[in-house]
Structures are given as structure tokens and as C-alpha cells.
Amino acid sequence: xxxxxxxxxxxxxPLIYSLNIMLKVLKELDVEVHKIELxxxxxxxxxxxxxxxxxxxxxxESKGVIAMTMVPMLSMHGAMQSFFDSATLYEDYYFNKPxxxxxxxxxxxxxxxxxxxxxxxxxxxxxxxGKLFFNKQTDMTQMQERLEREVEDFYRLxxxxxxxxxxSERFIFYGMKKGNLSHLIQEETSVTTEIEKEKPxxxxxxxxxxxxxxxxxxxxxEIDTDVEKRDESEHIINLSTKEQxxxxxxNLLQREVDEEGFKEFSTGVYTRPPQFLGANANSKRLQQxxxxxxxxxxxxxxxILRYHITDIEEEGYIIxxxxxxxxxxxxxxxxxxxxxxxxxxxxxxxxxxxTYQKAFMLGKLKVKGxxxxxxxxxQVFKTL
Numbered sequence: 001x002x003x004x005x006x007x008x009x010x011x012x013x014p015l016i017y018s019l020n021i022m023l024k025v026l027k028e029l030d031v032e033v034h035k036i037e038l039x040x041x042x043x044x045x046x047x048x049x050x051x052x053x054x055x056x057x058x059x060x061e062s063k064g065v066i067a068m069t070m071v072p073m074l075s076m077h078g079a080m081q082s083f084f085d086s087a088t089l090y091e092d093y094y095f096n097k098p099x100x101x102x103x104x105x106x107x108x109x110x111x112x113x114x115x116x117x118x119x120x121x122x123x124x125x126x127x128x129x130g131k132l133f134f135n136k137q138t139d140m141t142q143m144q145e146r147l148e149r150e151v152e153d154f155y156r157l158x159x160x161x162x163x164x165x166x167x168s169e170r171f172i173f174y175g176m177k178k179g180n181l182s183h184l185i186q187e188e189t190s191v192t193t194e195i196e197k198e199k200p201x202x203x204x205x206x207x208x209x210x211x212x213x214x215x216x217x218x219x220x221x222e223i224d225t226d227v228e229k230r231d232e233s234e235h236i237i238n239l240s241t242k243e244q245x246x247x248x249x250x251n252l253l254q255r256e257v258d259e260e261g262f263k264e265f266s267t268g269v270y271t272r273p274p275q276f277l278g279a280n281a282n283s284k285r286l287q288q289x290x291x292x293x294x295x296x297x298x299x300x301x302x303x304i305l306r307y308h309i310t311d312i313e314e315e316g317y318i319i320x321x322x323x324x325x326x327x328x329x330x331x332x333x334x335x336x337x338x339x340x341x342x343x344x345x346x347x348x349x350x351x352x353x354x355t356y357q358k359a360f361m362l363g364k365l366k367v368k369g370x371x372x373x374x375x376x377x378x379q380v381f382k383t384l
Contacts (some may be wrong), residue, residue, distance in 0.1 A: 002033075003031050003066060004033075004036060004064075005065075006068070007019075007037050008069040010069070012104060012135065015068060018104070021151075026155075029152075031155065038083050040078055041055070041083070044086045046084035046156075048089055059094050062097065063097060064097050064098045064099070064157075064158040065097060067099055068104075069117070070312050071113045073107065089178070094125075096125050097126060097127065098126070098129030098130075099121040101131070101153045105133075107135075107136075111133050119169075122170060122328075123170045123172075126164070127164045130150060130157070132150050136179060155379075245280065257334045286309075286314060286327055289327065289350070290327050293324075294380055301380065304318075304333070305320070305337055305339065306335035308339070308340045311342050311343050318332050338367070339368075340365070360374055
């Protein structure tokens with residue numbers, strides 16, 4: 001997977017610190033990152049140029065975009081604004097992907113700048129990939145986990161390839177760009193006018209419609225049975241208009257139910273699987289893992305994971321294939337990877353206190369086979 005990183009004057013220490021954390025997470029996720037220093041590009045002059053053409057080609061080859069900018073005063077940096085201005089000269093297929101907006105301010109406006117960047121990206125044809133904004137007073141040591149989570153969420157969003165929803169601003173922008181918005185508005189107005197001239201709109205109450213239906217059925221019954229007319233006084237019902245309307249509605253609804261009959265729909269009941277239990281639990285640990293697999297996360301995954309929990313002598317296999325996950329005590333063939341660990345380490349992994357990769361690096365998890373899939377496992381299972 002390839003992600004483009006757009007940087008606009010990211011020289012302050014907090015932005016450099018944030019950038020290094022995000023690059024580290026993306027590297028662990030096996031993502032190819034292409035960095036572009038926007039302040040090195042020529043500013044927008046209303047025309048395309050070779051430098052911006054290269055940027056657009058990189059965007060077209062990427063699955064997602066992360067845009068980081070310094071906020072001088074209540075808005076994004078001029079280099080980032082120049083990029084968005086230049087982007088208006090290109091078609092929407094360059095931008096049909098998520099954008100994560102990261103802004104930093106030493107005074108004010110970091111939140112407004114992030115919102116503005118996402119709004120511009122949506123008008124161009126892109127999707128909202130989230131935002132992360134902070135300022136000079138933010139404790140950056142506490143931001144590390146937030147940064148890691150935001151990048152991981154953005155990675156999952158890119159993998160899901162969610163469909164973009166056209167906003168009204170984007171519709172107007174492309175209509176004005178192609179010069180056909182006024183034509184569409186005039187055409188729609190003329191069609192509406194012709195329809196209004198052809199047939200005036202008649203507003204009728206629900207009670208009138210019910211009375212009309214009741215009168216039609218009454219006339220039909222009189223013709224079929226050829227019954228002589230009776231005195232009109234016999235048909236007068238001593239009810240107020242409101243009460244009579246309610247009674248007629250009830251009769252009509254009752255006839256509809258009698259004619260169609262009652263249809264019962266069967267419903268299923270979902271029983272939540274047991275949570276991960278402590279050392280004295282009777283149920284096996286490994287059998288619970290498939291319940292927390294993120295369904296259809298990646299249908300291309302084809303893995304056989306062998307677990308060996310040393311202190312309770314439990315073994316088993318987790319099979320991930322065709323977007324599904326299952327547990328088996330024995331299999332035919334060899335596993336993709338074999339993991340040896342204690343029950344305490346397994347619990348820490350399943351509760352997201354530690355990752356598979358970190359447990360492996362600290363020596364708490366022994367791995368035989370393709371250990372490169374460990375970062376992937378942290379993505380396909382949600383926390384217990």
C-alpha cells in the first residue's frame with residue numbers, strides 16, 4: 001500500500017516529533033510512504049506546471065493522503081493552500097481517497113485549519129480520513145498513543161475503501177468548473193414550470209380520501225345487490241366529524257389486516273461470546289479468539305496460526321481464510337507461524353496491552369515461521 005505525505009512548513013519540533021511517530025507506525029504496517037515538501041513547490045499562479053503534475057501522479061498511485069501543516073494564524077500554511085488551489089485544475093479521480101489532516105499552531109486556529117483542509121478535500125472529490133490538531137501547550141509525551149491510534153485508524157479506513165458521498169459544495173464546484181450548472185438549474189426550473197401549468201396541485205386531507213373510498217364501496221354494493229333506496233335518515237350516524245373519521249380509519253385498517261392476514265417474521269438472537277477470563281476459567285482461551293476477529297477485514301488473508309500456551313499446556317490452531325476465522329485442535333499440514341507464549345502474555349495481547357510484534361521484540365513471544373505477519377494480527381482482532 002502507498003500513502004502520500006504532504007508537508008507544509010513542518011519545521012517546529014512538535015511536528016517533527018509527530019511525523020517520526022507516524023512514519024514509525026506506517027513502517028510497522030508495511031506501508032510505502034512518499035513524502036512531498038509543498039513549500040519547495042512554486043506557488044499557484046492559475047496554471048499547471050511540471051512540479052504539480054508530479055504531485056498529482058503520486059496522488060493517483062496512492063491509496064490515502066496525510067496532510068501536515070503549520071498554522072501561522074487561523075488557517076493552513078500558504079504552501080498547503082497553494083496545493084489546494086492548484087488541485088482545482090485537476091479531475092476528481094486524483095482525490096477520491098481518504099485524507100488525514102494534522103495541524104499544529106503556536107497561537108490559535110489549529111482546529112479551524114484541520115476542518116478547512118478536510119472541507120477543501122471533500123470539494124475536490126476526496127473523503128474524510130480524520131483529523132488531529134494540537135498546539136504549543138500540548139504535552140507531546142501524552143500525544144504518542146493518540147498519534148499511533150489515529151494512524152492505525154486511518155490505515156484501517158484506507159483498507160476498507162469506503163464509497164465517497166457527493167456533497168452539495170462539491171456538486172456546485174464541479175458544475176461551475178464545467179460551466180453547466182446554470183444550464184441544469186434553468187432546465188430543471190423550466191420542467192417544473194411546465195408540470196405546474198399542466199396540472200395544478202390539489203391538496204386533500206387524509207379524512208377526505210377515506211370518505212371518498214368509503215363512498216365508492218357503498219355505491220358498488222348498492223349496484224350489485226340492487227337494493228332499493230331507503231330513507232336517508234336511516235343512514236345518518238350520530239357522531240361528530242372527528243369521531244366518524246377515526247371510526248372509518250379503524251374499519252379500513254381492520255379490512256386490510258383481514259384480507260392480507262398476519263405475517264410473522266422470524267428474528268435471530270445474538271448471544272455475545274464470553275469475555276476473556278482469568279487463570280481460573282474453565283473455558284479454553286484459544287476457542288474465544290475467533291469471536292473477536294474483524295469479519296471480512298482482508299479476504300486475501302490465508303493464515304494458519306498455531307498457539308502453544310506453556311504454563312497451562314494448551315495448544316490449538318486459529319484458521320484465517322476467505323474473510324473468516326475459526327479454531328481447530330488439530331489440522332492437516334503445516335502452520336504459517338507457530339507462537340509459544342504464556343497465558344499472561346496471551347491475555348495482554350488480546351486486551352491490547354501489548355502487540356504481537358512488541359511481545360516478540362521483548363522476548364515474551366517465541367515465533368517459528370513467518371514472523372512478518374505479526375503486525376497484521378494486531379489489526380484483524382479487536383480488543384476483548
